[in-house]
Amino acid sequence: MRIGNVYRPVVFGCRADERLSEVARRMVEKKVGALAVLEGDQVTGIITERDLVAAMALFIDPASVNAAACAPTEVKTAGLEEDSREVARRMLDAGIRHLPVEQDGRMVGMVSMRDLLALETWAS
Template sequence: MARTVSELMTTHPTVVEVTDTLRAVAETMATQDVGALVVAEDGVVTGIVTDRDLVVRGLATGIGLDAPVGQLATGDPLTVAPDDDLVDVVRIMREQAVRRVPVVEGGQAVGILSIGDLAVALDPDSALADISEAPPND
């Protein structure tokens, strides 16, 4: 039987609104020790933002901390469904060179799947799996 996204995804992803400030988003990432958040408008997934986005698209270009996250989030992100086949999703992630995909059902984020999640489950002896399972740096 084929494995599905729901078996490996991180459930209950943190979702921020397109109008949330970069400061609030950065604080949320720091507090939750995550590197990516799902971006939504009125609860409907519209994008994803990473810690790298905050630095490269935000700080490096002079966008202020009070700017809305929707200004620099990756819009129209690749999304998958909880019942999608993992083999297909891994192939698509490789083809599109993405590290994380929101898992969406009815327009709402129900999870997020990362290459770290895949490494831990499918290649547990890899360096990426070790890093992904390590406790956060303090």
């Protein structure tokens, strides 16, 4: 099945200069495990729950640290037409649980391992 049938077509993101306390608050509010770090509609990083936990361990005051300091900047993406199994394999190989979905160079949503697992469960 193609990613366009699986992904969540909504963009939850933050700016690179936003404080981690705001990033964490938004994740809780939106009930998501990752936010795209955005510059306009371009993804410049991804910040995840794991990144927030690491920041808590490294910084005395996470409220004084911004998203850019903790978000990996090497961003892998998926296209709407890609096969879900290939995307799942790529995510497993990279050790990541969230992948931005792009169309024509701009982010249009996110796919998570949970989304892909649900697909496999429903397809069985």
